Amino acid sequence: MPRVVVDVMLKPEILDPQGQAVANALPRLGVSDVSSVRIGRRVEIEFTGEPDLDRAREIADKLLANPVIEDFTLRVVEMDDTEGARP
């Protein structure tokens, strides 16, 4: 069964302290060529029937994201999609 993946990100103009903390820690790992890190949230939704993008968009807009500070994108992926698999 396919699932809907919702990616929620803080809007670009909203300070992301978590991402900034990671960016600031990178030099300690010897990484010096990263200028910015921003951290978001990935939500996977499985419907009992066919995935309903409109319903998923409503869920994302009303609950998963706060549109005041966050943007989100939606996409449908197949369950056997290997993108989430461990290498």
Added chain:
Amino acid sequence: MTARIGVVTFPGSLDDGDAARAVRIAGAEAVRLWHGDADLHGVDAVVLPGGFSYGDYLRCGAIARFAPVMGTIVTAARGGLPVLGICNGFQILCESHLLPGALTRNEHLHFRNRDQLLRIESAGTAWTNVYQAGQEVLIPVKNGEGRYVADQRTLDELEATGRVVARYVDGNPNGSQRDIAAITNEAGNVVGIMPHPEHAVEALTGPSLDGLGFFTSILKHLAGAPA
């Protein structure tokens, strides 16, 4: 007749007992309301207390917005019912769109817990009418996600219409934009505040009695309001 002030308990509310006690100290009857019960039991005003409603697992206040009791409160607040949201209650009011903006992680990422000086900017709300504009009060603050943010237009509008209710003085504990600690809606009946006035109502447990004014203000407001 004694005013009846509702105090909502969500799963994860921590300061509901303190809020109810503050209501009683101010001279009103505290009516405990339950998140799963949509009935407001005839209360004259509502306090949404601090804590971590539903664990704040998704985002502070995001799940509480959909509690049965909130459905009734949102409708009643739009009709003029006075509502005070403290800390997590402020977050719930923003998530419910009763107040603009949002509360995000503290700028420095640290949980802040200290006695905080505030300046009351607006004494024109249902919850601040016993204060003088410009008066400074000492009230505890304790939050990890108390940084008030909104777009520039919203901030400008809040300032221009006198809807910034209180500002941090002597240091901003969380990086809130324009040092905002409390705001109100257009009608002045809904107020959200990040510090905890209910923790400053008794000499034994608070740094001052400065918070009591929020709870005596609502009594004065209700006494003057047409029946």
